[in-house]
Amino acid sequence: MTDQSQQLESITQKEYKAGFVTDIEAESLPPGLSEDVVREISRIKGEPEFMLEWRLKAYRHWLTMDTPEWAHVHYPEIDYQQISYYSAPKKKDDGPKSLDEVDPELLRTYEKLGVPLDERARLAGVAVDAVFDSVSVASTFQDKLAEEGIIFMPISQAVKEHPELIEKYLGSVVPYKDNFYAALNSAVFSDGSFVYIPKGVRCPMELSTYFRINAANTGQFERTLIVADDDSYVSYLEGCTAPMRDENQLHAAVVELVAMDRAQIKYSTVQNWYPGDENGKGGIYNFVTKRAACRGESSKVSWTQVETGSAITWKYPSVVLQGDNSIGEFYSVAVTNNMQQADTGTKMIHLGKNTSSTIISKGISAGRSQNAYRGLVRVGPNAENARNYTECDSLLMGDKCGAHTFPYIEVKNPTAKVEHEASTSKISEDQLFYCKQRGLDAEDAVSMIVNGFCKQVIRELPMEFAVEAQNLLGLSLEGSVG
Amino acid sequence: MLEIKNLHASVEGKEILRGINMTVNPGEVHAIMGPNGAGKSTLSNVLAGREGYEVTQGEVIYKGENLLDLEPEERAQRGVFLAFQYPVEIPGVSNIYLLKAALNAVRKYQGLDEVDAIDFLNLVRDRMKLVKMDEQFLHRNVNEGFSGGEKKRNEILQMAVLEPALAILDETDSGLDIDALRVVAEGVNALRAEDRSIVMITHYQRLLDHIVPDFVHVLSEGKIVKSGDKELAKELEKSGYSWVHDAPEGQTA
Numbered sequence: 052m053t054d055q056s057q058q059l060e061s062i063t064q065k066e067y068k069a070g071f072v073t074d075i076e077a078e079s080l081p082p083g084l085s086e087d088v089v090r091e092i093s094r095i096k097g098e099p100e101f102m103l104e105w106r107l108k109a110y111r112h113w114l115t116m117d118t119p120e121w122a123h124v125h126y127p128e129i130d131y132q133q134i135s136y137y138s139a140p141k142k143k144d145d146g147p148k149s150l151d152e153v154d155p156e157l158l159r160t161y162e163k164l165g166v167p168l169d170e171r172a173r174l175a176g177v178a179v180d181a182v183f184d185s186v187s188v189a190s191t192f193q194d195k196l197a198e199e200g201i202i203f204m205p206i207s208q209a210v211k212e213h214p215e216l217i218e219k220y221l222g223s224v225v226p227y228k229d230n231f232y233a234a235l236n237s238a239v240f241s242d243g244s245f246v247y248i249p250k251g252v253r254c255p256m257e258l259s260t261y262f263r264i265n266a267a268n269t270g271q272f273e274r275t276l277i278v279a280d281d282d283s284y285v286s287y288l289e290g291c292t293a294p295m296r297d298e299n300q301l302h303a304a305v306v307e308l309v310a311m312d313r314a315q316i317k318y319s320t321v322q323n324w325y326p327g328d329e330n331g332k333g334g335i336y337n338f339v340t341k342r343a344a345c346r347g348e349s350s351k352v353s354w355t356q357v358e359t360g361s362a363i364t365w366k367y368p369s370v371v372l373q374g375d376n377s378i379g380e381f382y383s384v385a386v387t388n389n390m391q392q393a394d395t396g397t398k399m400i401h402l403g404k405n406t407s408s409t410i411i412s413k414g415i416s417a418g419r420s421q422n423a424y425r426g427l428v429r430v431g432p433n434a435e436n437a438r439n440y441t442e443c444d445s446l447l448m449g450d451k452c453g454a455h456t457f458p459y460i461e462v463k464n465p466t467a468k469v470e471h472e473a474s475t476s477k478i479s480e481d482q483l484f485y486c487k488q489r490g491l492d493a494e495d496a497v498s499m500i501v502n503g504f505c506k507q508v509i510r511e512l513p514m515e516f517a518v519e520a521q522n523l524l525g526l527s528l529e530g531s532v533g
Numbered sequence: 534m535l536e537i538k539n540l541h542a543s544v545e546g547k548e549i550l551r552g553i554n555m556t557v558n559p560g561e562v563h564a565i566m567g568p569n570g571a572g573k574s575t576l577s578n579v580l581a582g583r584e585g586y587e588v589t590q591g592e593v594i595y596k597g598e599n600l601l602d603l604e605p606e607e608r609a610q611r612g613v614f615l616a617f618q619y620p621v622e623i624p625g626v627s628n629i630y631l632l633k634a635a636l637n638a639v640r641k642y643q644g645l646d647e648v649d650a651i652d653f654l655n656l657v658r659d660r661m662k663l664v665k666m667d668e669q670f671l672h673r674n675v676n677e678g679f680s681g682g683e684k685k686r687n688e689i690l691q692m693a694v695l696e697p698a699l700a701i702l703d704e705t706d707s708g709l710d711i712d713a714l715r716v717v718a719e720g721v722n723a724l725r726a727e728d729r730s731i732v733m734i735t736h737y738q739r740l741l742d743h744i745v746p747d748f749v750h751v752l753s754e755g756k757i758v759k760s761g762d763k764e765l766a767k768e769l770e771k772s773g774y775s776w777v778h779d780a781p782e783g784q785t786a
């Protein structure tokens with residue numbers, strides 16, 4: 052190994068700062084999965100009958116399915132009977148009505164993670180739903196948002212308070228039969244966020260959900276549903292962390308977005324689940340189904356993700372472009388280090404006329420990690436004048452990691468224009484020396500070069516998140532002068 | 534300022550520098566001339582601390598310190614600046630960002646606070662005039678899509694902002710047309726100062742018409758074979774390098 056790759060290796064060995072455990076009494080279901088467990092989850096949550104029925108259908112279907120094996124990831128078989136499907140901090144009554152009732156230990160946890168829940172301490176522009184293991188523990192600014200007719204609440208609360216919306220939209224983008232993990236999630240999902248933006252409303256603040264896995268041996272199966280009605284706009288942020296544990300933990304989420312006529316949804320993720328140690332011990336299995344339906348004409352959905360955590364990431368935030376003139380975007384930075392594996396990308400399904408999509412994917416691999424981009428661009432027979440632009444760049448740090456690109460293009464309409472560009476590069480010795488000769492130490496030099504590599508994606512993030520993402524990447528802050 | 538004593542260095546086991554001796558005092562401008570392959574870039578890379586060069590003998594004293602013991606960034610922070618023969622592109626990183634990071638790295642070493650945003654902009658704008666660069670260059674990615682001349686001017690801009698004590702200019706004139714050469718030379722001349730030394734590496738005499746050196750050295754096969762004042766350069770111009778060494782000209786540097 053050269054000096055340079057040694058140097059890169061030491062720079063990329065960063066401590067995982069969110070790895071602490073909150074000592075809190077929890078109520079958990081014993082490990083194991085059965086119809087009774089599904090019923091019990093539904094009972095604990097006090098759900099209406101339709102919800103239980105749906106869960107049971109999903110569960111029965113899941114039993115008939117096999118684990119997908121096509122991704123470029125390897126892990127021992129998961130024993131689904133060893134996992135607990137529900138864990139929640141013990142609480143006195145029916146859940147916190149205000150922050151004063153939230154366990155101070157939980158408030159401290161989020162404080163420590165840099166997500167203070169106290170509304171006065173928050174940046175005024177961001178409302179947070181905090182999901183701790185299987186339940187939402189606090190949700191801020193609900194009242195203020197309600198004044199605009201915006202619904203932003205834990206999905207378990209929405210199931211009870213807005214059953215008509217849930218029944219109409221849940222599973223309408225990702226049906227429970229969609230895939231193995233989506234079926235599992237549909238059967239046992241515990242919490243997550245629900246957002247409804249009424250017609251013509253521009254959501255006045257960023258909405259965010261902060262997911263935290265704390266308990267050992269539990270899976271987290273959250274479900275997020277965002278519906279943006281005609282002419283509305285919302286920007287939604289999602290952050291995730293977990294303690295350092297030697298066992299792998301499963302996180303199988305489903306996110307569904309629905310954009311009606313001229314509605315816009317901007318969905319940003321900074322995923323920092325515990326990645327496991329440098330030998331690949333522990334870490335989160337992040338098997339996620341994220342899909343958006345651009346149902347209305349001229350609607351638009353942008354997915355922006357910065358994926359730095361998880362032992363394994365398997366996710367393909369996708370957009371189904373149904374409405375004419377609708378737009379789908381996917382901006383992604385996926386960083387893998389040590390023994391991490393990522394197989395991530397997107398699907399852009401063009402169905403309506405004059406639909407367009409943009410895919411910018413930046414993969415950074417270090418250590419002995421494997422980083423794959425997998426993307427599908429499909430243009431249906433009726434999608435006149437569909438446009439896609441895909442750019443897929445990989446950066447290798449060191450010589451023991453891998454970068455892979457699997458683009459799939461299916462075009463059934465001759466008027467489509469689909470462009471694909473791909474590159475693989477290394478941080479060159481010339482670049483490093485040039486920066487050092489200007490006085491930057493190796494760490495700052497690498498940060499700067501990586502930052503430059505990711506710039507097209509980072510600049511799509513809302514400001515507050517961009518800062519967090521850059522810190523996470525160990526990047527110095529560009530943009531204050533440039 | 535700089536004292537090079539019996540410096541030997543090799544690359545991949547092949548000895549390139551074979552006993553260089555040179556003393557540069559504050560305020561002096563030295564020109565090092567020599568045919569392609571003589572070891573000019575090797576000397577500048579060794580002085581700047583690039584990986585891959587093994588110093589087998591000799592020492593280099595810079596401001597009383599053993600330069601060869603320092604990391605490249607430590608040398609830069611102490612005021613050693615190399616204008617690259619081939620400036621490097623850094624995609625996605627704006628020119629102004631690199632400039633600011635570089636200036637702050639030097640300031641940090643000097644125990645100063647980070648530069649104030651307004652002061653910095655004023656400084657950069659002022660220095661851009663020296664090399665007649667347009668402000669839009671600040672927001673372009675470092676050297677990406679720059680013409681040869683723009684890259685070289687950009688190197689001098691960095692030098693003007695960082696105000697090094699010792700500047701080594703490696704073939705800053707090559708690839709420039711006469712107008713660009715004049716601009717670059719005027720920029721360098723404006724940066725001549727009592728407390729700043731400049732080592733100019735060039736293949737051609739014409740640069741020395743614009744930046745008049747105090748001393749000229751001829752480097753051949755890894756050794757300084759002749760030293761003198763600016764008249765030496767004129768002699769070389771007439772007779773070529775053949776009298777110092779039978780190297781064919783015009784090979785790749």
Ligand SMILES: Nc1ncnc2c1ncn2[C@@H]1O[C@H](COP(=O)(O)OP(=O)(O)O)[C@@H](O)[C@H]1O
Pocket residue numbers: 544545549567568569570571572573574575576585785786
């Ligand atoms: N990285 C390297 N690997 C192998 N040989 C090198 C390397 N760098 C320089 N050399 C050799 O060292 C000699 C001097 O090169 P250089 O210092 O670039 O000359 P100049 O700048 O005077 O044209 C040449 O023979 C060149 O081939």
Ligand SMILES: [Mg+2]
Pocket residue numbers: 573574575618703704786
């Ligand atoms: Mg050279």
